[in-house]
Amino acid sequence: MAGFNEDALKKKLDDLNMSQQSIQTVSLWLIHHKKHAHTVVNVWYRELVTASDSRKLTFMYLANDVIQNSKKKGPEYNKEFGNKLGKVFDHLGGLRLDEKSIKGLNRLLTVWEERSVFDSDQVKLYKKELNKGQGKSKENKKDKKDKKDKKDEGRKREHSGNSTSLTKKHRRESRSEPIKATTPEPRQRKDSEGEIGQFVVSPHVSSPPSDPPEPEQLIEALQELESAATSDAVIREKIANLPAEVSDVNLLNKLQDLAAGRALCQKVEEALSMLEAYNKRLAEEMEARKAVARMLHDYIAYQKDLLAQAEETLEEHRQKQGKVKKVREELRAHLQNLPDISKLPNIRTGGLAPLPSAGDLFT
Structure with a gap:
């Protein structure tokens, strides 16, 4: 297996993607080099912090695979990741991650709690750090939704006052505009359902790989x-x-x-x-x-x-x-084009002609 160095590790993390094969291949390489666990986790943390928001979940899936599959080999990774995860979830909680990433991270923490990968109180603290910004965002969404509902209600009242003089045809035409405005919603909802479906299928969250027997x-x-x-x-x-x-x-x-x-x-x-x-x-x-x-x-x-x-x-x-x-x-x-030194004249035996004197140079 290839030797360990930070450059090789960074390259593997750069090439890491969401596929099971990619995550497990890097995980096996890291477990093989468990004696470098401290360096591995430090580099992993630095790369996670600088990675794009869409790739942070992939880094967490890699950590999960290493933690769970290295338990029988030794406690090195469990200890090193345990020292960093507090900072990791504090960092993740301060970001505006998409719904898929939040669900994936929460599901990951649930698996850790169910399988006693980390202490239950510690996992609850991670969840609190991760979701610390979610409550505010939900409140903001609710406030916006309430304001929008009030505006819509005002428009409906205004519309109902003016609609007494309209015919059925005019009423149908007046309703056609909000129908056009809402047609994209089912399509957007379909896309989100597809993303959630892809998340559920992911083996690293719904069912982390089992430890192979000795x-x-x-x-x-x-x-x-x-x-x-x-x-x-x-x-x-x-x-x-x-x-x-x-x-x-x-x-x-x-x-x-x-x-x-x-x-x-x-x-x-x-x-x-x-x-x-x-x-x-x-x-x-x-x-x-x-x-x-x-x-x-x-x-x-x-x-x-x-x-x-x-x-x-x-x-x-x-x-x-x-x-x-x-x-x-x-x-x-x-080497074939280099001269053979053994065939050159020997300086000590006088094989070379004497150097010209100063007088010889100017005469």
């Missing part, structure tokens, strides 16, 4: 399935060999006396107890297999991300290798 944990879970209920041949053979009368009501007519009935009752109770225990084991096995399936899904997704990162790193190093080869070829060509 290989040892996955191997242990798979080994446990080898001794699951469906692999217990002994109990399955016992169930298969149960007498027909314990499961067939029609055979009860063949009972001849009370002793036979009590014996059958004993067999039924034993069969029922065995089946209940085995069914319980099967239910537990089903849940275990579901859990293993989820673990495999998360592990495969994580390996795919690592593969994508490895392919990107390989391509990067292939390009560097090509540049180095080119330099080597240029260097070889340059």
Whole structure:
């Protein structure tokens, strides 16, 4: 994986976009360089502050991915981001962010609170900082709306006073103007709904990626399935060999006396107890297999991300290798054009002609 330096980090943050692949690729790179967590978070904070308002949510999604996926690797990022998030949300709360960004950030904080990523009181403080300017903006919108409603009401009253002398045709014409004025509203509302729909689909808010299991944990879970209920041949053979009368009501007519009935009752109770225990084991096995399936899904997704990162790193190093080869070829060509010093006359042995004297220069 590529070495760490601030320039490389800044480039990755500049290229960061809202796609899941982009966020997870940068996140994996940062987690790999967790020993530089302090520098990473400081650079991330500086870049977030200077980024455009539309990109700030992307920076927060990256922080969320790093925080949640680095928990098993160590507490470095959780601690470093925890030291900066107070300033981050104070900065975000002082901006006029669009509705999509505000909803995304609030949803992110809710996820952190539900998953105990940070202390509940701390998350509430972040929410307070983030939404500190929202109340005022809502009040201003409400005041503007009230003023507009009063103006509209005054116009309606004036219009109703003058409309007594109008015909139905004139009334329809007088109403046509406000209809034209309001036609863009449904289209604007449609656009906002599309943005909200895109926000809901975003995996980093509605469902942050799950932590992949450790290989040892996955191997242990798979080994446990080898001794699951469906692999217990002994109990399955016992169930298969149960007498027909314990499961067939029609055979009860063949009972001849009370002793036979009590014996059958004993067999039924034993069969029922065995089946209940085995069914319980099967239910537990089903849940275990579901859990293993989820673990495999998360592990495969994580390996795919690592593969994508490895392919990107390989391509990067292939390009560097090509540049180095080119330099080597240029260097070889340059060396071939240089004179061979060993073939030059030796100064110490008098191989060179003496320098001319001053008299020789002027005669």
